[in-house]
Each structure stands twice: as C-alpha cells, then as structure tokens.
Amino acid sequence: MKKAIIFDLDNTIYGVPTIADGLFAPLFQYIKESGAHDDNFEAIKAEIMRKPFQVVAAMYHFSEALTKQGMELLSNISYKEPIQYFSDYEAARNITLEKYLVTTGFMQLQQSKIDGMNISKDFKEIHIIDPATSATTKKDVFAAIIQRHGYHINEVLVVGDDLHSEIKAAQDLGIDAIVYDKYNLQPDGMALPKINDFTQLMRFI
Incomplete structure (x- = not known):
C-alpha cells in the first residue's frame, strides 16, 4: 500500500x-x-x-x-491569469494519500502557475527546483522527502510525464513510477505503466 x-x-x-x-x-x-x-x-x-x-x-x-x-x-516572467488544470486532476486531488509537488523551472514562473490553479492546499509540500540558482535535482528532493518522513521506498509513487526527469529520478531510487501521458507521446507497450487519466491511478496505489 x-x-x-x-x-x-x-x-x-x-x-x-x-x-x-x-x-x-x-x-x-x-x-x-x-x-x-x-x-x-x-x-x-x-x-x-x-x-x-x-x-x-x-x-x-x-x-x-x-x-x-x-x-x-x-x-522575470509570471503567468497572471487563471490556469485550468486537466479535468481528471480532480480524481488525483481526492486521493487521501499524502501528496507532494516537485517541479523544475524558474521560481517566479512556476509559483505563478501553482497560484493560477489554486492547488497549493492539495499538497503536503511543494518543491520548486530552479536550475538557475541550484544544483539540486529531483532525485535529491525525492530522496529527502523519503528520509524526512520515514517512508519506505515501496510506500511512495512518482507520477509525471518526463521519462528523463522525474521518471528517471524515481527509477534511480527504486521508487515505483507511473508515466502520465495525456498527449499520447509515449509508445504503447513501454516497460513502465502508463496512464492518460488520473481515474486510472487508483489501481496502482
């Protein structure tokens, strides 16, 4: 579980x-x-x-x-308008497990996106990794979350779209990972489990 x-x-x-x-x-x-x-x-x-x-x-x-x-x-830019998250995100936010948000990008810009969707309250912690100011990686942040909260590797799941970023970081640490492929950019039959709707996430938790 x-x-x-x-x-x-x-x-x-x-x-x-x-x-x-x-x-x-x-x-x-x-x-x-x-x-x-x-x-x-x-x-x-x-x-x-x-x-x-x-x-x-x-x-x-x-x-x-x-x-x-x-x-x-x-x-120096930020997005000042409301942003509509994917409609199926409602299924993800209703999951009662502890949730973390880890994103890479420019601090001001990423924070403005989070604010534009009004999703801060959905997460136990939010981590914005700004490569312009820090050498920290997603792998570092994932490892720190696990250590700080005393999770076992098998108790954590990573969900994201980038095979070379959060998915690779999860694999390097031995964490289960799900590829979220909303735009159907990844091939069928890939080794990792793939979903395109958060209603499909429940069977992995």
Whole structure:
C-alpha cells in the first residue's frame, strides 16, 4: 500500500500548450529571430513546452548569448491569469494519500502557475527546483522527502510525464513510477505503466 504520491507539474497537472503562446511569446520571438541554434524552430517550441529551458538550450546548441537572454526573459516572467488544470486532476486531488509537488523551472514562473490553479492546499509540500540558482535535482528532493518522513521506498509513487526527469529520478531510487501521458507521446507497450487519466491511478496505489 502506498502512503505518498509525488507529482510533477507541467504536462501532468495542467497542459503547458494551453498557456504557451501567451506566456512564451517574447521568448519564441527572440529565438526565431536569433537563428543561434540547431534544428527547426517548431521542434524547439515543442521541446520548450515539455522540458526545462536549460535542457532545450543544450539539446539544440543555443549560443551562449541566446541561452543567457532566454534565461533572463524566463526568470522575470509570471503567468497572471487563471490556469485550468486537466479535468481528471480532480480524481488525483481526492486521493487521501499524502501528496507532494516537485517541479523544475524558474521560481517566479512556476509559483505563478501553482497560484493560477489554486492547488497549493492539495499538497503536503511543494518543491520548486530552479536550475538557475541550484544544483539540486529531483532525485535529491525525492530522496529527502523519503528520509524526512520515514517512508519506505515501496510506500511512495512518482507520477509525471518526463521519462528523463522525474521518471528517471524515481527509477534511480527504486521508487515505483507511473508515466502520465495525456498527449499520447509515449509508445504503447513501454516497460513502465502508463496512464492518460488520473481515474486510472487508483489501481496502482
């Protein structure tokens, strides 16, 4: 039996594409005009909606100047409108286990998303990992949560969309992980269990 669930935020509780055009417009415009990167612009836009900016900058070989300017832009923006979480998140918030939110991104921006959805009260703890100011990883935070609250590894479940972030961190620690694939981006038949609706989560806890 599980005692705690650790949730990712972006593309797990809400969909980044629902706010991306308004939120990232200045960044997208700057990247497009700069040309200081590899590959096509649409691919870069898609990755920015799925991964931390620093990761995307490295993936597509952004110039030092483009990376620096992009980080400056993102570190000073916030989303000031209400955000609609995925409708099936209601099923997740009603689960009575202790819940934690662990997200990577710029502190001000990530906090504004949390505020825009009014979900702070749903979690025992909220951790925002800002790569611009900290070398802490999700693996570090997961391990600290387990140690601080005295959980056994088997009592914790991690839910998120990124195979190379929270899912890998969970696997490295031996924690059970569920891939939340709302946009059907992951192949069927993958080794890890996959869901696209939080009503499917109950059978794993």
